Amino acid sequence: MITIALPKGALLEDSISIFKKAGLNFSDALLENNRSLTIESECKRAKALLVRNGDVPVYVSYGQADLGIVGYDVLQESELKVAKLLDLEFGGCHMSLAVKNTSNYSKPTDLPANCKVASKFTKTARAYFDDLNIPVEIVHLTGSVELGPITGMAEAIVDLVATGKTLKENGLSKIDDLFYSTARLIANPLSIRLDSNPLRDVILSIESFKGT
Amino acid sequence: MITIALPKGALLEDSISIFKKAGLNFSDALLENNRSLTIESECKRAKALLVRNGDVPVYVSYGQADLGIVGYDVLQESELKVAKLLDLEFGGCHMSLAVKNTSNYSKPTDLPANCKVASKFTKTARAYFDDLNIPVEIVHLTGSVELGPITGMAEAIVDLVATGKTLKENGLSKIDDLFYSTARLIANPLSIRLDSNPLRDVILSIESFKGT
Numbered sequence: 001m002i003t004i005a006l007p008k009g010a011l012l013e014d015s016i017s018i019f020k021k022a023g024l025n026f027s028d029a030l031l032e033n034n035r036s037l038t039i040e041s042e043c044k045r046a047k048a049l050l051v052r053n054g055d056v057p058v059y060v061s062y063g064q065a066d067l068g069i070v071g072y073d074v075l076q077e078s079e080l081k082v083a084k085l086l087d088l089e090f091g092g093c094h095m096s097l098a099v100k101n102t103s104n105y106s107k108p109t110d111l112p113a114n115c116k117v118a119s120k121f122t123k124t125a126r127a128y129f130d131d132l133n134i135p136v137e138i139v140h141l142t143g144s145v146e147l148g149p150i151t152g153m154a155e156a157i158v159d160l161v162a163t164g165k166t167l168k169e170n171g172l173s174k175i176d177d178l179f180y181s182t183a184r185l186i187a188n189p190l191s192i193r194l195d196s197n198p199l200r201d202v203i204l205s206i207e208s209f210k211g212t
Numbered sequence: 213m214i215t216i217a218l219p220k221g222a223l224l225e226d227s228i229s230i231f232k233k234a235g236l237n238f239s240d241a242l243l244e245n246n247r248s249l250t251i252e253s254e255c256k257r258a259k260a261l262l263v264r265n266g267d268v269p270v271y272v273s274y275g276q277a278d279l280g281i282v283g284y285d286v287l288q289e290s291e292l293k294v295a296k297l298l299d300l301e302f303g304g305c306h307m308s309l310a311v312k313n314t315s316n317y318s319k320p321t322d323l324p325a326n327c328k329v330a331s332k333f334t335k336t337a338r339a340y341f342d343d344l345n346i347p348v349e350i351v352h353l354t355g356s357v358e359l360g361p362i363t364g365m366a367e368a369i370v371d372l373v374a375t376g377k378t379l380k381e382n383g384l385s386k387i388d389d390l391f392y393s394t395a396r397l398i399a400n401p402l403s404i405r406l407d408s409n410p411l412r413d414v415i416l417s418i419e420s421f422k423g424t
Contacts, residue, residue, distance in 0.1 A: 142266045
C-alpha cells in the first residue's frame, strides 16, 4: 500500500485534487467533521497521513510515507533527505524581505549592520544574508512575525507573502524577494528505488495532469 | 508604559484574569472579533502583545516586553535569558513519555537502544534521555506527535498531556512524567533592575492575588 503525507492547511485541497486525478481519492479528509489523521483512499490502494506542512519531509524522509506534498519554503528550511520530484505549480507565494513603511530601507544593503531580522525560516534567512555578506542577527519567531518590526524588536522580517494583505495591514512593505515557493511532490528515495510500479504510475499520472 | 507579552491559546483567559486582578484590564483581547495583536489596558498604563506561547520568552528576553506569561514547558525548551518570577499555578499539564498500548515498554529503560522518539520539545526530550543515559534518536515534529508511534516512525513520544484524552484516542499510554508544567510570570532582567515602581507594584499585586 502506498502511503502519502499530505499537508494540513492551505495546500490540502489542491493536494487532494491532484491525487484524485491520479486515481487516489482522499476527499474524506476535507469533510468538516473529519478528525482522523489517517485516511484510506476509496480504492484502498493508498493511505494518506494528514500532517503539518513542516512535518511532511520528516515522514517522507524516515520512510513512513512514500510520497508527500509540501511547499518549497519548507524544503528549503529542512535538512532531511527526500527526492524532489515535481513542481506542482500551486500554492504560490513569495519568500520576502519586508520592513516598516516608515523606515528608510529600500534594499537589503540599506539595513544597518548587526540589526535584528525576525523570521520563522531562520536557515533560509541566514543563508540569504550570508550570501549578501550582510551581518544581521536572525531572531526566531514561531508566529505573527510582523510583530517584530511593529514592536521595534526587529528592523525587518523574512516571511511568506501570498496576497500582501498581512503586510499592508501591519504597515510593512516588501523590499526584496528571496524566492517563489510552490507545492512540490517529494518521495522517499528508497521507496522510489524499490518500487515495482505502483508509485511510478501515480507519479507519471500526476506529471501528465499537472496544471490542467 | 509597561508592556506585557501574553500567550495566545489555552493560557490566555487565565493570564488576562490575573492581570485584571492586578488592575490591568486586557479583556478586549478575548472578544471574538479581536484581530489586533496589541491591546492597551483600560487604564492606559500598560500594553499587551498577543503572541504565540513559544514567542513570549523572545519578546521578554529582547526587552520588547517587560513581563510575560508562559508555560514552564516553553521555558525549559528556550535558551533565552529571562527572569523567572512566579509560578502562577494555572494551565497545569504533564510533560510525559508515552508509548503504544500494544508495546511491551512499561518504563523508559525498556525502550530499545537507538530507537526513535518523536517530540515538539527536542531539547527537553534530549536532556531527559541523556540523564537516563539511554541512547535514542529524537525526531522533531511540529504537530500531531501521536502520529509518530501510530505510523511506526517512532517507538515513543515526549509531549504535553493535560487530560490524557488525545493519548487515549490514539491508543497510547503514559509510562513516565518528565515534569509538571504550569504558567509562569517572567520578566526582562533589565526592566526589573531599572524599574522605579510600576513593575514592582504589578508583580507584588499578582503575587498577593495568586491562586485566589
